[in-house]
Amino acid sequence: MKTCIACGMPMENISDFAANDQGKDYCVHCSRPDGEMQSFEEKKENLTKFIVRTQGFDESAAGKIAENMMRKLPAWKKYFD
Amino acid sequence: MRVSTRQTQKSNTRKKIIETAYRIFSEKGFSVPTSIIAKEAGVSHGSIFVHFPTLNDLLICLLSDFGDNMGASLHMLAKKCYSVENLLKEHLNVLEEYEAFYSRLILEKNRLPDEAKSTFVIIQSTVAFHFSSVIDREIEKGTVKKLPIHILFNTWLGLVHYYLLNKEFFSDSNGSVIRRYRAELLSTYLNLIKKESEVYE
């Protein structure tokens, strides 16, 4: 099974893929409305907001967690070298 | 493909180190020296470093096993149209399975190496992700009170952690605290967050 290169989510159903396209390596949550993959900054901001919303953490602490999540994913590796 | 005896031996040693470290860390905490782990596992101290060059590497390996199990269990539920009750039950199932290890983690988290600490926070974020997707749906349906997601999540985690961290008072033996209190914790929490017409029996 494919996992999203930008967030690690397993992609099982066609609706999990960006633009319902099983050829894509990233998921529906990591794509922009036009189907392109979000940028590093966009993804980091979205993840940070998500952590704040679900766990209530301070925004800068949440930002660090978001970076640590992204560090392990193929789409963002190059931003950490 | 034929696996050489040497390779089999190597992976057996690795497995022994992992199982022993998991047991010793759970019983005595993460500051137990690796020399003790080696002795208990019946392997040479040097071979620990072959498999795990640093304590952090060993911790990450143990944490990943716990995290993969938690992630996979909650993800399986996500595929069905599950309720908050089912999600919390599954959360407790996995915690019960790893209870001694998890209790050590929450007790000693601040003393862990940075990467191990960060791995643990990422695991909790995965739990929060599944929790929020269920709770969002239930709030929308009107079955759960419209309260901030993070407070709902932190209240649940805080409750469970309180019992785990005070095991000595909540349990008189080596029995599982989660097994003993799970029904009470679940029904009370659900009664707190559910809309009145949906009271959980």
Ligand SMILES: [Zn+2]
């Ligand atoms: Zn994704």
